[in-house]
Amino acid sequence: MNQWKQGSDARLPLYQRLREEIMDRIASGEWPPDKPIPTEAALTQRYDVAVGTVRKAIDTLVHDGLLERSQGRGTFIRRPDFDASLFRFFRQVDAAGHARVPDSRILARTLEQPAEPIARALALPVEEQTLKLDRLRTLEDGSVLKEEIWLPATRFAPLKEIELERFGTLLYPFYESQCGQRVGSARETLTVETADQETAQALGIATGDPVVVIERVALGYDRTPLEYRRSRGPAATFRYQVEIS
Template sequence: MKHTVPALDDRLPLYQRLRDDMLARIAGGEWQTGVAIPTEIELTRLYGVAIGTVRKAVETLVADGMLERNQGRGTFIRRPSFDSSLFRFFRHQVRQGQPVVPQSRILERSLTTPPAAVAAALGLTKKAQTLRLERLRLVDGKPVLLEEIWLPQAPFAALMKVEVEDFPDLLYPFYEARCGKVIASAQETLTVASAREDEARLLEIQAGQPVVIIERLALGYDRQPLEWRRSRGPAEGFRYQVEIR
């Protein structure tokens, strides 16, 4: 069935409108991660546009990190690895040279009004309800991160029906499986502060000891905010490594 490229803002070039419609299909779950999207020939038939227009739209999505080409297999929705991204900052992220997925323990789950800064980051009104998770992450039984996670209530309502002990160590695949929400990208900010008494107790460090704070805003494929989290870890385990070319 032929699908007309939506007008959206008709001042935009046709390839950009096509890109936006393809992105909406990805964000809406019509095109699934792990499955190749239609070929360029199929897209020209679907939208009734020239192959050059299709190719430019696809190239834009590849450049934006939304799609990735796999030689001989097709073009796929890209799924970033956020957990390894977070733990690249801490020395205890590897065991015998291999990445470690920390164990996770949900300490608290509640429906609550978020702080103003969190509401603003998630694009919510000041009185909007959010699902808040407090989570402790451990490696070999030792606490390494304390996290508070804020999620808009409506898209993630299904998580209120899950027993806290049934939450897995990796949340992003869980969001997709239970709520149909896929995290596509994230913005992170790092700062340093002194550990408060309550977080020091959970992290098994001394109050006032320095902790690294990583604040992350996670976005869907449509660039809409889906999660805001703050992770705290002891600064003694922190490292910063970057490759400059």
């Protein structure tokens, strides 16, 4: 039985239409991450397409890191480890030299009109409000990252009333459980700037010291921008490594 959603663009190649359809089903929460998506045979019947079309659509989503195949179990929604990505650059260790993911604390939560670059990154009209979170990440009582996070206020309305103490270290599972918003991928940009007085005080460094800034746009499985984040850390703890073969 053909179950295409309304609005599917018939001008696109069939596999690409199916790819977008799968992403929409994932983004809406219809297909949860702890269970496999429907089999190729089921998708073939559901959308009345050839198995080759289904396979090509799934292959592109696997290639893009949104799905992953598990031998003998099926195809699952992939959950990227975003903190592992961030701390690939800022290597944090405890007193014993073991790698650690820092704790976090929300310092402030405000509703604000986004500046034009933030509105553009979130694909929002500038008159639409954002929910801004100011967050500090710490390791053994020392500050290692200062973060500013902007979220579309309408999508994340439940976060306006939740006690700040309930925001955990991992925000993306929290977004999903409280707001039904699933982050599937992200784009990051690295730059360097000097610390202003506020940043220096938060990080325990001198004003004017170099800091590395990681700007991240987090996207839903349907590629809708869900979060814009700026993470600032001391350049002294920054480490970049790449393997070339």
